[in-house]
Amino acid sequence: MARTHVVWFKRDLRVSDHAPLAAAARAARAEGGRVLALYVLEPALWAQADMSHRHYRFLNDALTDLRARLREIGGSLVVRIGEAVAAFDALHAEIGPFALHAHEETGNRWTFDRDEAVRAWCRRTGTPFGEHRQFGIFRGSALDRNRWAKRWDAMMAAPTETLPDAIPWARAASERMPAAAALGLAPDGMETMQEAGREAAETILHSFLHERGRDYRTDMSSPVTGEWGCSRLSVHTVFGALSMREIHQATVLRQAELEDDPSDEAKAWRASLRSFVGRLHWHCHFMQKLEAEPDIETRPMARAYEGLRGETSDPVRLAAFERGETGYPFVDACMAYLRATGWINFRMRAMLMSFASYHLWLRWQDSGDVLARLFTDYEPGIHWPQAQMQSGVTGINAVRIYSPVKQGHDQDPTGDFTRRWVPALRGLEGKAVHEPWNAGRAVNYPPPIVEHTAAVREAKSRIWAIRGTNAAKAEAQAVFEKHGSRRGPRRPLRRKAANA
Ligand SMILES: Cc1cc2nc3c(=O)[nH]c(=O)nc-3n(C[C@H](O)[C@H](O)[C@H](O)COP(=O)(O)OP(=O)(O)OC[C@H]3O[C@@H](n4cnc5c(N)ncnc54)[C@H](O)[C@@H]3O)c2cc1C
Incomplete structure (x- = not known):
């Protein structure tokens, strides 16, 4: 049957090693059909609390690059704005029945629900939907935790996908990407962005x-x-x-x-x-x-910790964390750097999350949203499990609480990074920048929002009040069975020093 094969691009904005594009091109050639490259810009996704202006800015540049790559192979990108199901309905009315090809996406809850809705639409309309694996991530019954690493290795070693020499492209009207403001996205202090494409x-x-x-x-x-x-x-x-x-x-x-x-x-x-x-x-x-387990975007892997940090976060502390005004120079410098660049290294992400969760006792869901918006590389499947891990609610990982002052001395030994990103402290020389309260003179910088030792003592006692119970220990085993790494022996749960 000579039908159109629609390739639905999501967070896979390339033409090389692209299984849905390769499958669509092969099928179209075999059937005498055509290939349509589609991106659906979904305003409701951009209204979610974890999405931000910087993500949209990078997306626009990445789509510009994808358009150029498609042009090189004779194609073009069709953009449609609206809900995915509505966009597919409209396309169906315009071009008749089509086959849909996409990568499996492990996104936030919103995209998970949207994908369910698209699958239901495909079943209703008799639209074949080929979903291709893009990472070493296995869905449903394809998941076997004990063979996971082996299958990951096999997938990475397999030959990359190639495209036929000539692709029969379909054309359709394309819409203009809306301005960020039209999606309710305001600039968020990004100064330099990695180049896309x-x-x-x-x-x-x-x-x-x-x-x-x-x-x-x-x-x-x-x-x-x-x-x-x-x-x-x-x-x-x-x-x-x-x-x-x-x-x-x-x-x-x-x-x-x-x-x-x-x-x-x-x-x-x-x-x-x-x-x-x-x-x-x-x-x-x-x-x-x-x-x-898509629920782990909002619920702790170990349910024993549900509600541990209450129903809402303290708004004053959350705002101080978000603005980088906690009175801990290295924490504030990291937040300022992250705000300006959209990136920070792993250890400092862990420190920021741990500081928000233990020192400030903020709900990880709220501080997690703050960081998700600031990371240009926000990836829900890494972000939320890491947010939980650094907040002590997985039940299977060691409780790691960082000392923000020690981290400052260790990771910024000259103090230059902190001075650069916290201008109020530029008058302090060398390592003195990490402890302005010992400067012996007035500095125009807030005092620490909480006292380190007392905050850590309190946080540990609250965590261990749950962690020590038989119910929590039993649940930890179940979490490990479901999510734990099978490489190496399982480490026992133990107390970690507060001065990491
Ligand atoms: C609280 C918290 C939230 C995080 N949120 C994100 C996120 O939203 N998106 C994201 O890509 N990474 C996240 N990370 C993981 C890690 O910090 C980043 O992947 C890394 O800093 C990105 O920089 P890079 O590409 O130079 O990393 P490199 O060190 O060069 O690592 C190479 C690649 O390996 C993967 N990787 C590295 N570290 C980790 C890790 N700890 N867990 C899982 N994968 C890893 C990433 O894909 C990364 O690009 C988070 C870590 C923490 C502690």
Whole structure:
């Protein structure tokens, strides 16, 4: 049957290693049909509390790049604005019955519900819907936690998808992307944004594997060295300029190049790249949790901790956290840096989340939304499980509470980063910037919003009041069965020092 094959682009904005596009192109050629490349801009998604102006800005640039890539292979991108089901209905009326192709998406609850609605629409209208796996994340009965790592490795080693030489494209009217303001999105203090698109992503992957990545394992700990020494690939993985398989295969090639080199330089590279490949596993390991249990965007993995931090967060503390006005210089510097750049390294993300959850006793759902909006690379499947982990509500991870002052001394030993991002402290020299309360003179900067030792003592006693119960211990086992990593022996639950 010569019908149209619609490729529904979501967060996979590339044409290479794109299984839905490859499947649609093959089917259209075999049937004498056509391929339509579609992006549906859904205003209701952009009204969600975790979405922000910076995400939309990056999306627009990534779509501009996708349009150019499609043009190179003779196609064009059709944009439709509205709910996905309504957009498909309209398309159905315009072009008649079609087949739909897309990647499986592990997004927030809103996209999960939307995908259910689209599947129901497809069943109702008899529209075939091919959903293709894009990451090493397994859906429904395809998930077997015990074989997960092996299957991840196999998927990453499989050949990348290729396109036929000529694709028979369909054309249809396209709408203009709305202005951010029309979606209720206001600028949010972003000063510099990573460049979007395929070329930028390839350049950054190449520079990480060949120039920047040698000291990855040490550089990653601090925002000062991490900006250069981390791969910075997250935003490209989230919007899909590169597939995880492309990143993994490029890394394996580089590892092979370094294999027989006995130099110290090559040894350092090999260790760093091993560590990087571990992070790529983590990407899918974390996303697998949300895929298996979409509720963990809003409910703790271990239900024993439900309601632990009350029904609402203290608005004054939440605002101080969001504005970076907590009186802890390194925390405030990290928030200012994140606001200006849309990115910060893993350790500081963990510190920010832990500070919000333990020191400020904010609900992780609320501080999690604040951070989600600020991360240009917001990925719900990593973000929410990490938010829970750094808040002590998974039941299976060690309770890790960071000392913001110690982190400042460790990760910004000269104090320059903190001075740069907290202008009020520029008058303090060297490490003195991390403890303005000891400066011996008045500084125009707020006092600490909470006292560290007392806040940590209180938080630990509240967490352990639950964690020590038999019910919580029994539930932890169930959480581990469902979500835990099977690599290595299970670590016992233990108390962690408060000075991490
Ligand atoms: C509270 C919290 C929230 C987070 N939210 C997000 C998020 O919304 N989006 C996001 O991409 N990452 C998130 N992370 C994980 C991590 O901090 C970022 O992936 C990383 O900082 C991105 O920079 P990079 O690409 O240079 O990382 P690299 O260190 O170069 O890592 C390479 C890739 O591995 C994956 N990765 C690295 N660390 C982790 C991790 N701890 N867990 C899962 N995958 C990982 C990412 O895909 C990353 O791009 C979060 C971490 C914490 C503690």
